[in-house]
Amino acid sequence: MARLFPQIICGFFGIVLFVLYFLKAPSAKTLYLTITSDYWQIIFAFALLVGVASFIRVNIKKVAKLSEGPYVITGLLGLFAMPVMALLWGIKGDSPFMWVFENVQVPLQATVFALLAFFVASASLRGFKARSVPATILLVSALIALLSRSDIFGWFGNSALEFSEWVRSYPSMSARRGILIGIGLGSVTTSLRVILGIERTWLGKDR
Amino acid sequence: MDPGTIVAGILTIAILSFLYGDNPVYKMAETLLVGVSMGYVLVITWTNTLMAVLFKPLFVESEFWLIIPFIFGLFMFGRFHKSTSFLSRYSMAVLIGSGAGVAIPAMLGARTLRQMTATVEMVQGDSFLTIFSGLVVVAGLFSTLSYFYFSREHEGIMGRSARVGTYFLMIFFGTTFGYTVMSRVSTFIGRMDFLLSDFLHLTN
Known part of the structure; x- marks a missing residue:
């Protein structure tokens, strides 16, 4: 029963939403938007609260450990400081909450992303070797994309830039479309399996 | 110097210190990022979703149907x-079931049929290059599609087509x-520009 009822609810919502998508009546459109907008937003918000609560629970257990304690405390301080600041001074443009967002979160996030440039570059140096035809094509197309915005391509005039744009807009896009169509068909099949109750992995294991 | 710039500069150097090797300063900055990001998302979700979409309409405007998602x-x-x-x-059933119901027509439309239509339309044109x-x-x-087609062995024409697919x-x-x-490099240049000009004042 603990697995059957959720499956029935899942199938019911799947069929209802599928039918609502095609109905033109205003009430059907309203119901469709209510479920896909309000229902989803609210349940996702609660899922986030569960995630935050779980993060706090897991980290509080680690506080006592000498090796992890200072890091865990820093993370928890960051987590608690934001709601406290929002509660005390609000979240308007010049509030301390926004100050922390602009001067702590944004630079940290941007630098972590920037750091990836080094790892991507070192990985490509090791991995990009023209050992076979596909590997050579991969290397050449990556070089074309990389150099197209640099001064080196400028020496060849506009035609080099146009060629790189052509590669991106036609041969590259055709493969992208193939992948997208594959994803689309795969999603449809998986969705049907979920609605019909064939795919049940989302129910998890009985604890 | 603006205190915000000092904090941002120190934190930027803390993250970049990872290039030297994993160290406590980097770990501290990393966990701070995790905590602050989670706190930020928590506050925004509380304000924009739970208060604006759920609690205010439910308890102030008496929209009682919201009790179901609640x-x-x-x-x-x-x-x-x-x-x-x-x-x-049960909550997962609502999310996954409704998601699956929406995905069937949406994916067929946007990911499959529209992509096919756009591909066929590209052959039309009046110049040689366009065609x-x-x-x-x-x-x-x-x-590419033949490369992902596994119901038939990749031999003969199918094999050659799949090989061309790998090239694409x-x-x-x-x-x-x-x-x-x-x-990524442009983001890195942005960070270095901030460090060298705004924080360290080494360049203009």
Whole structure:
């Protein structure tokens, strides 16, 4: 029963939403938007609260450990400081909450992303070797994309830039479309399996 | 100097210190990022979703139908105890079921039919280059799809088509890789520009 009822609810919502998508009546459109907008937003918000609560629970257990304690405390301080600041001074443009967002979160996030440039570059140096035809094509197309915005391509005039744009807009896009169509068909099949109750992995294991 | 710039500069150097090796300063900055990001998302979700979409309409404007998603949302907390963990399956059932119902027509429309239509339309044109480019796209699409078609062995025409498909896929991966590297490098340049000019005042 603990697995059957959720499956029935899942199938019911799947069929209802599928039918609502095609109905033109205003009430059907309203119901469709209510479920896909309000229902989803609210349940996702609660899922986030569960995630935050779980993060706090897991980290509080680690506080006592000498090796992890200072890091865990820093993370928890960051987590608690934001709601406290929002509660005390609000979240308007010049509030301390926004100050922390602009001067702590944004630079940290941007630098972590920037750091990836080094790892991507070192990985490509090791991995990009023209050992076979596909590997050579991969290397050449990556070089074309990389150099197209640099001064080196400028020496060849506009035609080099146009060629790189052509590669991106036609041969590259055709493969992208193939992948997208594959994803689309795969999603449809998986969705049907979920609605019909064939795919049940989302129910998890009985604890 | 602006205190915000000092804090941002120190934190930027803390993250960049990872290039030397994993160290406590980097770990501290990393966990701070995790905590602050989670706190930020928590506040924004509370303000923009839970207060604006749920609590205010439900308790102030008396929109009682919102009690249904509210109950499903509360069921999510059932995960914290063994005896109530089954409740979260009901919330997941709503999300996954409705997501699957929406995905069928949406994916067929946007990901499959629209992509096919756009491909066929590309062959139309009045110049040689347009028609040639369109034919390249059609050839690339069919060969890529044949590479992902596993119901028949990749032998003969099918094998040759699949091999051509891998070439198109390599072009796609190569260009995607190139543009990803460029975006990361431009972010890095932005951080270095901030460090050298705003924080350290070494350049203008």
